Amino acid sequence: MRCDWLLVLSLVPCVFAIKTCFSDKRFLKFHKIKNCAKSTKPIIAWKDFSNPHDCMRFARTKNGVAFNFAPPQLKNATQARRYRNCQVLGCPETGNSTTFVFDPSFDYYSAFGDLNSTSNATCVKSVGLFVRIEQKKNYTDAINFCQNLGADLADVSSEIRTNALAASLKSMQNWYKAAYVGLDDTESEGTFRTPLGNFLACTKYRAWGVGHPRPNRKHEDCVILDAERTWRAINCKIKLEFICEFYPAPPQFPPVEFKNEDCAQIKNKRKRRQCLSANELFVIYSNSTRIDQCALLNDLE
Missing domain, CATH: 3.10.100.10 (Mannose-Binding Protein A, subunit A)
Known part of the structure; x- marks a missing residue:
């Protein structure tokens, strides 16, 4: 019995010591920063995925801090695709960047979304x-x-x-x-x-x-x-x-996203009209080609 107690007591300091330490491995949260664009910064890994969430997980495993993602259905938006649609980047875009390019096939995501604060980074x-x-x-x-x-x-x-x-x-x-x-x-x-x-x-x-x-x-x-x-x-x-x-941070002004809302439940007339107008835009957007969608997004952003 005495030996058992000594063994337990000897382990207590170790348990408390372990509690004071935590992993320095960051769990980065990625945000969509820009529609219809990609970063031309060096790619550190790439792979094909069906959705951006799987691309996010892949980016974390490769120590990426940003990525370009091209939804599979958009592979012919500009030309036949000869690249992987999830492109992981080791460096993100910043406020003074000159490496953003218009590309209807891609959307750009980053853990560092506040571009203005990082202009000189x-x-x-x-x-x-x-x-x-x-x-x-x-x-x-x-x-x-x-x-x-x-x-x-x-x-x-x-x-x-x-x-x-x-x-x-x-x-x-x-x-x-x-x-x-x-x-x-x-x-x-x-x-x-x-x-x-x-x-x-x-x-x-x-x-x-x-x-x-x-x-x-x-x-x-x-x-x-x-x-x-x-x-x-x-x-x-x-x-x-x-x-x-x-710090990693979301964008101050998230990119425009179109959604179909239930306007019937909105009692305020002004807000209901705004909701109906937004739904009309959603229908137009949904029925447009990717090139036209990008043009519409560009006008609204």
Whole structure:
């Protein structure tokens, strides 16, 4: 009996430790961003599917952040189709993009739908969108600035993130090229956490500079990344440039979709007239060719 109790007690700390960690694997939610168009950004995977939901699932398995989808019934909208209709992209379109093209065979979907806020963003393939802010702020003000953009300080808890973001710092004019990132132990000394609240102890990757974090410097609670791919803990009050990572988000203005509604239940006369007009458009849209549908959508968007 005593041994059994010792065994149970010895497992308790492990159970609690496991509860503090969660998977850093994101479940991206994709949104239709644009009808009758596709992105010409590099395709990282492709396959044929009968509906966009299966394409979404495929995109997640391939670490895609956006995709073009051509419904099978539209394969002859412009010409005989010689491509897979689900085209997974490692980078999404942003507000200043020049890689959108009109294509009646396709619709474009993305996890990053707020194109306006990401106009100046840089993509790290299969990871997300980032922007370096050249204004110098302390750590707290940097967080607030990022959050006002629909972002947060960048997570650097993987090698691909650290390496890609460190490379983006090489264009800085400073002699020491470094910026704040999202890693700190402000809540509990020595326990570093990412912006999403995950513990650094839950990941294997580390990029600490020699001697960092310095245990005898209790005021060094915030982390910077430098161009040499190194993390260093510093005083959070120091003002530096910083890197924001954009949150996945739906579009501010979703694309037009036509639906057939039951107008008889609407008592307000003005709203019922609007409903009947929308139903008329639905009938026109449903009976039109894809080219004409695209022209109608273009007029309304």
